[in-house]
Amino acid sequence: MKLLGSTTSPFVRRLRVYLTEKEYEFVNLDIFAEQDRALLTINNPTKKIPALIDGELCIYDSRVIYRYLANKFSQDALSWQQENLLTLIDSVNDALVSMLLLKRSKVDTQQDALFFNLQRERTESVLTALDKAVADGQFNNWHYPAICLWCLLDWVDFRELAEWRSYDQLVQFFEQNSTRAILAKTDPRV
Ligand SMILES: N[C@@H](CCC(=O)N[C@@H](CS)C(=O)NCC(=O)O)C(=O)O
Structure with a gap:
């Protein structure tokens, strides 16, 4: 493969x-x-x-x-709840990839215009929902949605695209998992 x-x-x-x-x-x-x-x-x-x-x-x-x-690998499919978590994570990931490409195209992504406002609104409401999902225990295991959430948060930091450190549960989730060896091995900064 x-x-x-x-x-x-x-x-x-x-x-x-x-x-x-x-x-x-x-x-x-x-x-x-x-x-x-x-x-x-x-x-x-x-x-x-x-x-x-x-x-x-x-x-x-x-x-x-x-x-x-x-x-x-004969593993269980994601539950519908996990599929929804993945949709939340992907929606912010897609929105911020668009913002990054626009920035690289020299577009002012801070401007007060419909497209940018929608991405900012989406990012805020999804981070709020993910913060609550962490508090509810939905990211207690290192399953695929948890991997995706951790990779999203680290990439947002790396690209400086949004502020998520005001979300206490997300910070806790991020720090609890940061010591995993594979995360250092796949760090985009090195
Ligand atoms: N829905 C896709 C999104 C993949 C995606 O957006 N990848 C970015 C890199 S982070 C890309 O290839 N962008 C190139 C482009 O948009 O032209 C997935 O989950 O694989």
Whole structure:
């Protein structure tokens, strides 16, 4: 199995963390460089990472890749509650990826305009919901949604895209899990 990705993508990192101790090859791409982009496009026409190559099959989208892998490793599917947690996490991750790409396109993302206001509102309401979910014990185990939440929070810090440290439960969750060896091993800063 080959995982096409980059060291900086939070969508890729969640799968690298999930795949700890599994046999696979990580293909680290610079998706904006011509050659790597061509390789990515051949495998995934959406030109997004991650993509997973397993034999003849190429699976796109971290959520679908996770479903594929959980099935391959005979693990239980996520519960509907966990699927909803993942939707919350992905909604902020997608909103902030858009903000990052806009920033890199020299657009002022701090401006008071509909698109930016919607992303800010979404980020705030989702972080509030995730903070409550942590308080309710929904992230007590290191399951896939927990991995995804930790990778999101660390990436938001790394890219300086939003402030989540005012959410006490999120901070507690983040710190409780920070010592896991795989997180140091997949740190986008190194
Ligand atoms: N829903 C996708 C999102 C993946 C995604 O947005 N990946 C980013 C990197 S963090 C990407 O490839 N962006 C390239 C682009 O938008 O052109 C997933 O879960 O895999």
